[in-house]
Amino acid sequence: MLERIRLENLHNKVTTAEEAAKIIKDGMVIGSSGFTKAGDSKAVLAALAERGKNENLKITLMTGASLGHGTDGKLAEANVIKKRMPFQVDPILRNKINAGDILFIDQHLSESAELLHAKNLQQLDVAVIEAAYIERDGSIVPTTSVGNSVTFAAMAKKVIIEINTQVPEDVYGIHDIYQAEDYPFRNVIPIVAPWNKIGRRSIPVDPEKIEAIVFTDIKDSPADIAKPDHKTIAIANHLLHFFENEVALGRLTDRLLPIQAGIGKVANAVLTGFKDSNFYDLTMFSEVLQDSTFDLIDAGKLSFASASSITVSKECYDRVFDNLQKYREKIVLRPQNISNTPGLIRRLGIIAINTAIEFDIYGNVNSTHISGTKIMNGIGGSGDFARNAYLSIFVTQAASKENKISHVLPMVSHTDHTEHDVDILVTDVGLADLRGLAPRERAQKIIDNCVHPDYKEELQSYFDRACERGGHTPHLLEEAFSWHLRLAEKGIMKK
């Protein structure tokens, strides 16, 4: 194992997770690797949660995005987290956030590193970073994600490294480690296509800061891959038909433009749909490489994919690492403030496909909150992409829970993406192309194309009565949330 620490004078830093966790003290700010469950801390944060059971210990925890292995839940249960950012998906942590017991900052994934560099956030005490191995210069070869680790390694006072022996050392070379200069001396980020590699292959760190090295042999938590169902297939078909039509109209070629797809069933169904399509030479410029990414590569449809992590099922994890030689020329993992940076998204002309919790008749999108108050996961990268994309697409089912809940509403109860940033909305019912439409036109198109039939009449009635009262964006403020309120009262949005 020690051959994975190629800088020999670090050999004496090897210790247990419990010992390493002791470096973390009450009140500290910790930055941990981990992006959509990939490349997270498997040992040190878990040991910290154990310690927290018997000790008064409160930290601020920053990550790339979500952690795997229930680590966020364990930390939350042990009351170790005071403040958490920029993303999470853990049910235990979520409940504590919604109860007001843990403070959560729901942050654009591109921005956490920016805020740290600009000293607009409290500075880091300790970084915990998963590595495949440590280079002879002390630099860190990351594993299945890059996330914010470059910034954490640069800015933390002390660094703990978890070397994961499950990840083969020949992962070296799939990462493109680059950081922009600090203000006011920032230069151009010279990426003009998804496959451009502009940086180093390992994360620079001052070896003096490395205080502990822990070995682990635990794989990433596998992604839950839900099989496409009739709704997700309907959404995927609407979208594929739309893309075909864009090609027919000469607005896109059948290579499309680089695709970003959020995590989840629908994105998976859409990407899977490309397998049997006529599109070819597709590329991705996204946050996460999912099972469907590798399926599309295998099918010869996808020629390159750029992201910040590989988050896949157990089967796919083994497939990727057993065939790394085949995939390594077709993928790259970047820091999330590069994969998600506004300028690159605009420059490359991204087709962004993200999931909504609900949207309203004007095309405002809620990605995060149930009935305006309770957070689910967080905005993630959806804002980074939607605001700067060539095409900003949001998808959701028209209705759920035996149609007791409509996901198309008079007014969203929480706004993450404003109508200015939403081009295309898709439900299983249909697709609304909102480009070039004013608010009243958007509303009629959404009612005509997207809403579930059970809710169509009432939504039309809301819009018609709002129009009678006038306005650029007609609304009846006294009634705008009546569907949410009815749901809270009677368990159903319908009258």
Place this chain on the structure above:
Amino acid sequence: MLERIRLENLHNKVTTAEEAAKIIKDGMVIGSSGFTKAGDSKAVLAALAERGKNENLKITLMTGASLGHGTDGKLAEANVIKKRMPFQVDPILRNKINAGDILFIDQHLSESAELLHAKNLQQLDVAVIEAAYIERDGSIVPTTSVGNSVTFAAMAKKVIIEINTQVPEDVYGIHDIYQAEDYPFRNVIPIVAPWNKIGRRSIPVDPEKIEAIVFTDIKDSPADIAKPDHKTIAIANHLLHFFENEVALGRLTDRLLPIQAGIGKVANAVLTGFKDSNFYDLTMFSEVLQDSTFDLIDAGKLSFASASSITVSKECYDRVFDNLQKYREKIVLRPQNISNTPGLIRRLGIIAINTAIEFDIYGNVNSTHISGTKIMNGIGGSGDFARNAYLSIFVTQAASKENKISHVLPMVSHTDHTEHDVDILVTDVGLADLRGLAPRERAQKIIDNCVHPDYKEELQSYFDRACERGGHTPHLLEEAFSWHLRLAEKGIMKK
């Protein structure tokens, strides 16, 4: 006058505004120069409005931003506008938009040109562009704004030019005319500092497309410069104090970072405040150069200002053009999809100061709509800047109309900027620094620092009662708009 048409075979295109306006037919899409009243069409669109009085004529009108000379109002009154984008400030037009008689697309100012290039909008028939003169190659030297004119000239089938003899020909050289490549072949925009000039000095156009040339001698509509009052001075002082503190903490130097400031009283007061400060060598990377910009240059405080237009008072207009030699090395006018492009705003690290109509306890901002339905002007460039800035600041008065209206509310009635994109909120009461704060912390900070005393108790009560019910972003949906509803019913937001 003909010496202003240096391509001699265009001399025979000179005609009257009335004749030129006949090129515009019913149903056409027109792109006109004009950005915050600067460099707009003074003759052809006015002639079109005249014609519209006696003719059934409906057009879609795109501009840079707002037009001067009441032109939007004249066109609206003559029922010539079917659809209008991306911005307007005209009271007659606004009323027709709010009545539902004219369709308006409220668009990020950086995006209209992008949408045209990507064929995501209906294509242009005719461009109307104000020029100082026409070069020997037929290219257009613009006047006091660039706006979307580069795109309009490139994409319209026919071009009408208004040569404005009020603008001296030595305006040549203050414009930096650059356009990014179309997808998927877009390259880096090589600007790393506000003063970088990367383009040509005139707008390329195929001379074959120039169908008419009209001479005018009308100056731009002057900007209304409201004197700072006690509220705007209070806001400016809070902000200046904040900047001084940022310098003291080592987060900024006393050169700050490039400043963007929206139009209006408050921005003017803030910029004026810099005159007597210790800051030096300031720069702007903004949309509009206002009176205060030139005052700061004269005071030796501002070393360079980049924008898309010069929109100033009558006095300042004369001052600028009488002293162009002095100012020309310190200013540049760019296309608005360069001045406002997300990547440059992030790269340069802009301090963005924009005006809100209202904001809520979590820091969501409404920049556009009165009580959620009636539009005022439009989002303009506030979104382009706020979303990508180093610091995103919004300012407004705490209360207005003899305190019958509070501008700090339980929930905004329309969301243009989400809490993710808002760092600092300022009213005359005080400043809330929201960086690194979770929603509940943001709420308490805003209630403590920004709300008018008349509304403080009730806002605290709303927040406290919402917290009892729980949630990451506590709200009482049934009460969230009660202040707006009370205003509509009783003319006052107070209980």
